[in-house]
Amino acid sequence: MINFGYKISTPRSIDMDSADSRLYCQLVEAVPSYRYCIGCGGCTATCSAGQFTDFNIRKAHFLFSRRQYDKLASDTFTDTDLNKCMLCGKCSLVCPRGVNTRGLILQMRKLLLK
Amino acid sequence: MFSIFVIPFCLGVLALLVISVIKYYNWIKEFDRKQQTLIRKNILTWKFLPAIWEMFRECLLHWRITKHNALLGYMHRSLAFGWFLLIVVGFVQALVAYPNGHQFYVGIFFNYFEPHYPVSHSPALPFIANLMDALLLYVFSGLTLAIVKKFWSKPLGMKRTTRHNLTDRIAKAALWSIFPARLLAEGATSALYGNGGFLVVAMGRLMQAVGLTSTVLEYNLWTFYSLALGVFFTLMPFTRYMHIFTEVFLVYFRQLGLRDSDSKSGYTMFELSACSRCGICIDGCPINRELGVTDIQGVYLLQAIRNKDLRNRAESIANMCMVCGRCSAECPVGIDLEPVRRQVRTEYAKGIDHPEGFQYLKSLHHFNALGRVAYFGGCMSHLTPGITQAMEQIFQAAGQSYWFMDQEGSVCCGRPLLQQGLVRQAQALRDRNKSMLKKSNATMLVTSCPICYQSFTKDYRLDIPVMHHSQYIDMLLKNGKIKVERSDMRVTYHDPCELGRGCGVYDEPRHVVAATATLLPTQEEREKSLCCGFNLGNTSIDSEQQVLIRDAALRNLLEPNPDMIATACPMCKKAMTRANNTPVSDIAEIIANQLIEK
Numbered sequence: 001m002i003n004f005g006y007k008i009s010t011p012r013s014i015d016m017d018s019a020d021s022r023l024y025c026q027l028v029e030a031v032p033s034y035r036y037c038i039g040c041g042g043c044t045a046t047c048s049a050g051q052f053t054d055f056n057i058r059k060a061h062f063l064f065s066r067r068q069y070d071k072l073a074s075d076t077f078t079d080t081d082l083n084k085c086m087l088c089g090k091c092s093l094v095c096p097r098g099v100n101t102r103g104l105i106l107q108m109r110k111l112l113l114k
Numbered sequence: 115m116f117s118i119f120v121i122p123f124c125l126g127v128l129a130l131l132v133i134s135v136i137k138y139y140n141w142i143k144e145f146d147r148k149q150q151t152l153i154r155k156n157i158l159t160w161k162f163l164p165a166i167w168e169m170f171r172e173c174l175l176h177w178r179i180t181k182h183n184a185l186l187g188y189m190h191r192s193l194a195f196g197w198f199l200l201i202v203v204g205f206v207q208a209l210v211a212y213p214n215g216h217q218f219y220v221g222i223f224f225n226y227f228e229p230h231y232p233v234s235h236s237p238a239l240p241f242i243a244n245l246m247d248a249l250l251l252y253v254f255s256g257l258t259l260a261i262v263k264k265f266w267s268k269p270l271g272m273k274r275t276t277r278h279n280l281t282d283r284i285a286k287a288a289l290w291s292i293f294p295a296r297l298l299a300e301g302a303t304s305a306l307y308g309n310g311g312f313l314v315v316a317m318g319r320l321m322q323a324v325g326l327t328s329t330v331l332e333y334n335l336w337t338f339y340s341l342a343l344g345v346f347f348t349l350m351p352f353t354r355y356m357h358i359f360t361e362v363f364l365v366y367f368r369q370l371g372l373r374d375s376d377s378k379s380g381y382t383m384f385e386l387s388a389c390s391r392c393g394i395c396i397d398g399c400p401i402n403r404e405l406g407v408t409d410i411q412g413v414y415l416l417q418a419i420r421n422k423d424l425r426n427r428a429e430s431i432a433n434m435c436m437v438c439g440r441c442s443a444e445c446p447v448g449i450d451l452e453p454v455r456r457q458v459r460t461e462y463a464k465g466i467d468h469p470e471g472f473q474y475l476k477s478l479h480h481f482n483a484l485g486r487v488a489y490f491g492g493c494m495s496h497l498t499p500g501i502t503q504a505m506e507q508i509f510q511a512a513g514q515s516y517w518f519m520d521q522e523g524s525v526c527c528g529r530p531l532l533q534q535g536l537v538r539q540a541q542a543l544r545d546r547n548k549s550m551l552k553k554s555n556a557t558m559l560v561t562s563c564p565i566c567y568q569s570f571t572k573d574y575r576l577d578i579p580v581m582h583h584s585q586y587i588d589m590l591l592k593n594g595k596i597k598v599e600r601s602d603m604r605v606t607y608h609d610p611c612e613l614g615r616g617c618g619v620y621d622e623p624r625h626v627v628a629a630t631a632t633l634l635p636t637q638e639e640r641e642k643s644l645c646c647g648f649n650l651g652n653t654s655i656d657s658e659q660q661v662l663i664r665d666a667a668l669r670n671l672l673e674p675n676p677d678m679i680a681t682a683c684p685m686c687k688k689a690m691t692r693a694n695n696t697p698v699s700d701i702a703e704i705i706a707n708q709l710i711e712k
Contacts, residue, residue, distance in 0.1 A: 051522075053474045077465075086526035087530040087534060088650075090494065090497055093494070094497065099657075102530075102653045106466070110465070
């Protein structure tokens with residue numbers, strides 16, 4: 001067969017009915033401003049850790065919203081990118097929506113650990 | 115000399131002694147190694163002298179409370195010092211009356227035993243009796259204020275008072291009934307025998323007038339007095355009144371140089387019990403003032419740690435705090451609440467404290483800055499580039515070669531992590547910055563961020579001097595290295611929590627502002643300054659709540675109608691710039707604008 005350079009990509013849609021929303025709900029309860037995020041990425045642009053690594057708050061937010069917790073941390077919690085955060089707080093000062101980003105990261109860590 | 119009614123008192127004293135000794139012994143055993151070394155090193159030095167002075171000044175005279183509010187100080191002083199003198203003079207009285215020795219309780223129940231067994235007829239006795247009554251009157255004046263405070267605390271300088279638990283309230287009832295019971299019992303004896311000083315005799319005449327003269331009543335009143343004492347002493351070790359003795363120990367250990375460590379130690383146990391739950395920490399707290407949350411302040415934090423039933427609440431109480439330090443600055447016992455709070459946070463953050471996350475910092479390269487000043491802007495200064503630019507201008511004007519340490523790729527100082535109890539992660543960042551500084555051979559470190567300044571001075575133990583830029587600019591101005599033009603601007607200065615209360619730097623930034631502009635005083639400044647609301651200490655509030663706290667600080671700063679608000683912290687600047695039309699500038703920017711080029 002001639003290879004035209006196309007391939008079939010696996011679908012990335014999430015079935016929200018079957019997804020496990022427990023952690024997500026706990027996170028939203030602990031940090032209500034989680035829901036204000038418009039995904040502008042300002043936090044990620046200013047991130048101190050982001051200058052050195054591919055740590056990305058926006059991505060973490062995105063994955064958590066999609067309930068893809070396993071992509072944030074495997075069974076050994078220590079490998080999560082969230083541990084690269086220095087908690088310096090620049091992200092919370094630049095956030096145009098006033099999301100409590102530092103609270104968000106600490107809560108994500110605590111929830112993923114469980 | 116004995117009567118059955120003294121038994122409750124004696125049992126109370128015994129219980130108090132035994133329980134206190136056991137508790138103190140256990141706490142002293144829990145001192146960590148550093149604290150033990152300090153005790154061994156300092157116990158045989160002159161340090162006990164300032165300790166005794168502080169014990170007298172604080173435990174008896176309540177000097178710090180008096181500075182907070184004179185009437186409140188008088189209330190505590192009359193109860194503490196008055197009662198103390200009542201006990202001391204009571205023992206002297208018994209000693210004068212029975213020079214050949216007597217039981218220890220005779221001094222307490224002197225008027226009861228005196229008409230029965232007079233031995234010495236010293237001329238000093240009537241004088242001492244009147245003195246005792248004067249002291250009792252002194253205690254009564256304090257007791258009256260305490261009752262007034264319970265219903266109307268505002269005249270005593272307290273908007274809000276502590277909510278006490280049941281045992282505390284029972285002990286308080288016992289304490290409050292001790293003194294009226296004493297007067298009634300002495301009055302009943304005086305009604306029968308006519309003994310006592312001016313107050314007691316007056317009470318006795320009154321009781322005679324209404325026909326209360328009987329030995330049965332007398333005996334019952336003395337029993338009630340003894341019972342009140344016994345109940346109070348027995349409850350003391352389990353209530354807030356344990357602070358009476360514990361504060362004495364705390365003062366001593368603090369004078370020996372002991373401080374809180376990263377985890378709960380014996381010293382913390384003394385601090386927990388030295389808290390008198392006076393509630394002075396509540397009124398100043400921005401979380402109470404602006405957010406109306408009234409159950410997380412220092413007094414409730416210590417209660418939650420001490421009372422293990424509240425274990426589940428300790429975490430949320432500990433997290434709900436700006437770490438602005440206002441409570442510690444006002445605490446009359448001098449309890450350092452920040453480390454205690456951090457200990458709880460550390461305990462709950464153990465699982466998420468993984469320094470392995472910072473492997474990536476290993477790739478940072480070193481820089482040779484031999485003979486230069488290292489300048490650390492801090493993360494927040496990167497959001498307020500005006501400050502770093504102003505600092506570079508000032509370095510150049512002073513002819514000082516410098517190394518902008520975190521110009522590209524800033525590494526946090528570690529304090530934000532430490533504040534959240536992530537001790538090991540914070541240590542990893544500190545190690546990183548420390549080794550970079552060491553290998554650079556810089557002669558001095560100047561930082562623009564008060565958070566970094568506190569971290570570098572308190573946690574790093576660097577062998578080069580560390581200065582906040584306010585101190586550095588003040589030094590340059592004093593040395594004549596830079597010169598500034600005066601302007602006719604009227605400026606109010608906002609004390610950043612971390613710089614002022616955190617590191618005690620109040621004067622240098624004020625000197626710097628005064629060098630070029632007119633500095634206006636504000637209502638709440640220096641130790642009483644208000645948090646800008648964006649302090650990194652709190653991760654449990656959202657920005658709506660931060661804004662409320664910030665607006666309160668702004669109201670205070672804008673009240674004298676200044677042309678500009680000055681501050682010395684990039685975060686305070688960032689927080690306040692957004693909210694008002696009055697310009698907010700860092701002191702470095704003010705100076706850089708007014709520089710006279712040589």
